[in-house]
Amino acid sequence: MATFVLVHGAWHWGGCWDAVRLQLEAQGHSVYTPSLSMQPIATLDSHIRQVVAVFQEHDLVDVVLVGHSYAGVVVAGALACEPQRIQHTIFLDAFLPAPELSLMGQLMPRIGVAALRALTRFNPTLPAFISARGLGIRDPQQAQWVDAHLQPHPAATVFDPFNYTPVLEPARCTYITCRHAVQITGTDTLIGRLFARLLPASPLAKFARQAAAQGWVMRQLNTGHDAMVIAPQEVTQLFLEVLPSAPQMPTAQAVDSAPLTV
Secondary structure (H helix, E strand, O other): OOEEEEEOOOOOOHHHHHHHHHHHHHOOOEEEOOOOOOOOOOOHHHHHHHHHHHHHHOOOOOEEEEEEOOHHHHHHHHHHHOHHHEEEEEEEOOOOOOEOOOOHHHOOOHHHHHHHHHHOOOOOEEOOOOOOOOOOOOOHHHHHHHHHHOOOEEOHHHHOOEOOOOOOOHHHEEEEEEOOOOOOOOOOOHHHHHHHHHOOOOOOHHHHHHHHHOOOEEEEEOOOOOHHHHOHHHHHHHHHOOOOOOOOOOOHHHHOEEEOOO
């Protein structure tokens, strides 16, 4: 049986993986879903240390490490710190790191980054300007549940430079894209309006192209960004695919996922 560590993205919490976790555990796998600190003083480094602490506290080895969205940068840092513990890394519709650059520095011009940093100087958090609807969740009960749990995200984590050197071996990295891009819904706030103006329409597309160019395993889901909430069975099947003795996958039509052509 395998060990999975599933790391959530911005504004989220460990419980957003509950449906996937239950399916993996039902098949005998061990699953850890840490909640990253949302305290205003949290940094990218402290989030990476949180994930590393899970490895060390439970003496985990042969880990399938998964990062969703913002957590793509977090799990890449954890991989750099503890490569001997990780069997495979999965980036679920996730950001990828660039040496010495911040997450925001990869997405927008310097003047935009400076403006956003100025806005967070006295309140160092980013409000959840993407609601469940913007994350692609259409089921009313699921949307209500997610919206009730979204919380402000510590701003430093997206402005901190990435000072790690993970070895991202193509055969041990999978990138899963979600076909429907995120949509900024909180344009009633100044920060939301700035992000809507400065971010590309499909901000994660560049990272999928980067992963494909590096020869990673590529997969795609016909969902919105929060695939672990929207389609947990399909997400679970793709996670199991990376295991050496993976169960037979359903057909691409059955799970609506397939190798991605970028």
